[in-house]
Amino acid sequence: MSVVEHPFDLVLFDLDGTLIDSVPQLALAVNQMLRECGFDEVPEAVVRTWVGNGADTLVQRALAHAGAGEALFATARPAFGRYYQACLLEGLEMYEGVAATLARLAAAGYRLAVVTNKPTAFVQPILEALGIAGYFSLWLGGNCLPEKKPHPAPLLHACHELQLSPARTLMVGDSENDVLAAKAAGMRVVGLTYGYNYGRPIADSQPDWVFEHFSGLDTILPG
Numbered sequence: 001m002s003v004v005e006h007p008f009d010l011v012l013f014d015l016d017g018t019l020i021d022s023v024p025q026l027a028l029a030v031n032q033m034l035r036e037c038g039f040d041e042v043p044e045a046v047v048r049t050w051v052g053n054g055a056d057t058l059v060q061r062a063l064a065h066a067g068a069g070e071a072l073f074a075t076a077r078p079a080f081g082r083y084y085q086a087c088l089l090e091g092l093e094m095y096e097g098v099a100a101t102l103a104r105l106a107a108a109g110y111r112l113a114v115v116t117n118k119p120t121a122f123v124q125p126i127l128e129a130l131g132i133a134g135y136f137s138l139w140l141g142g143n144c145l146p147e148k149k150p151h152p153a154p155l156l157h158a159c160h161e162l163q164l165s166p167a168r169t170l171m172v173g174d175s176e177n178d179v180l181a182a183k184a185a186g187m188r189v190v191g192l193t194y195g196y197n198y199g200r201p202i203a204d205s206q207p208d209w210v211f212e213h214f215s216g217l218d219t220i221l222p223g
Contacts, residue, residue, distance in 0.1 A: 004108075004222045004223040006108070006109065006110065006221075006222070006223055007170075007220065007221070007222075008110065008168055008169060008170040008188075008221065009110070009111060009164045009165070009168040009169065010110070010111045010112075010113065010158070010159065010162060010164045010168065010169040010170070011105060011110050011111070011112050011113075011169070011170045011171075011172060011217075011221065012112075012113050012114070012115045012155060012158055012169060012170070012171045012172065012187075013112065013113070013114050013115070013172045013173070014114075014115065014116055014149075014171075014172065014173035014174060014175070014178050014195075015114055015116035015118055015123065015126070016051065016052070016116065016118055016195075016196065017051070017052065017173075017174035017175065017192075017194075017195025017196040017197075018095075018172060018173050018174045018178075018192055018195055018214075019094055019095065019098050019114075019132075020092065020093065020094055020095065020098075020126065020130070021093065021095060022051070022092075022118075022126075023044060023047060023048045023051055023196075024044065024090075024091055025084065025087050025088055025089075025090055025091070025092065026047055026051060026058065026084065027042075027044040027047040027048075028083070028087045028090065029080050029083035029084035029086075029087055030042070030047050030050075030058065030059075030062050030080065031047075032079075032083040033059070033062070033076055033079045033080040033083055034062060034066060036076075036079050037063075037066070037068065037072060037075065037076055037079070039066040039068065040066070042062070042065065046065070047062070048196065049198065049199060050062060050065075051196045052175050052177065052196040052197065052198060053117065053177070054117040054118070054142050054148060055077070055080065055081070055084070055118070055119060056077065058080075059073060059076055059077050059080050060073060062076075063076055081119075084122070085121075085122070088122055088125060088126065089125065089126070089129045092126065092129060092130065094130055094132070095194065095214055096213070096214065096215075097213055097214040097215035098132075098214050099130075099131075099132065100215070101214055101215050101217055101218065102132055102135045103135070104218070105135075105217070105221060106135045108221075108222075108223035109223065110221065110223070111137050111162055111164060112135050112136050112137060113136055113137055113138040113139060113140070113158050113162065114127070114136055114138070114139035114140065115139075115140045115149070115154045115155055115158055115171075116139070116140070116141060116142060117141075117142035117148045117149055117177070118141055118142055119141050119142055119143050120139075120140075120141025120142070120143055120144055121141070122141070123139050123141045124139065127139065137162055138158055138161055138162060140154050140157065140158055142154075144157075145157055149173075149177040149178060149180070149181040150176070150177040150178075150180035150181045150184070151181060151184070152181050152182075152184035152185035154181070155169070155171060155181050155182060155185040155187060156185050159185075166185050166186045166187050167186060167187075169185075169187045169188075170187065170188050170189070170190065170220075170221070171185075171187050171188070171189040171190070172189070172190045172192070172217065173189070173190070173191065173192065173195075174191065174192040174193075174194065174195020174196060174197060174202060175195060175196055175197045175198070175202070175205075176197060176198075176200070176202070176204075176205040178191070179191055179202070179205040179206070179207045180205070182207075188208045188209075189207045189208055189209075190207060190208065190209045190210075190211060190216075190217065190220075191203065191205060191207030191209070191210045191211075192210075192211055192212075192214065193210060193211070193212045194212065194213075
């Protein structure tokens with residue numbers, strides 16, 4: 001029986017916009033925060049254009065849209081955190097194909113990890129609620145290190161912790177931040193078209209592969 005040679009030892013995944021669509025929960029929290037601060041709610045579609053650079057930037061964009069002064073951030077940011085924690089798992093879903101592909105990759109012997117800019121406190125509850133936490137050897141939130149993506153440090157830290165080479169690591173994400181971080185870390189990278197990339201085609205960032213569906217990974221990760 002022949003053994004399929006793996007092209008990579010480790011596969012790193014972004015979370016929001018890659019494994020899950022977190023915009024419904026983020027929009028709920030943003031609108032509750034805006035109401036508390038005395039502003040009108042915004043459509044979920046608008047919040048979707050603000051997602052992708054972490055919670056601080058999301059809150060800053062929401063306040064700027066409302067015409068609020070920067071001083072309000074100190075009040076609004078903790079409010080957002082409280083509301084997001086409360087609705088974190090409300091209607092939470094993975095994108096199509098994620099569960100089956102993760103199961104296949106784990107069974108084939110790939111090491112899997114999550115590297116996200118989302119605060120760490122939210123990551124484990126999400127992975128556990130979806131029943132996929134056991135697939136991952138490691139998960140890094142955005143507050144684990146001084147630097148966040150697009151800096152390569154989180155990706156390199158994951159490799160260091162798992163004692164695997166960046167050259168044998170694949171990054172999978174949906175935004176320019178993921179592509180830039182991977183390239184700076186010396187990794188190959190997949191760009192997914194369905195996530196959050198500020199309204200720009202992920203292909204513009206020139207990842208090594210572009211897939212419209214998560215199961216596209218099956219074509220480059222055999223076994």
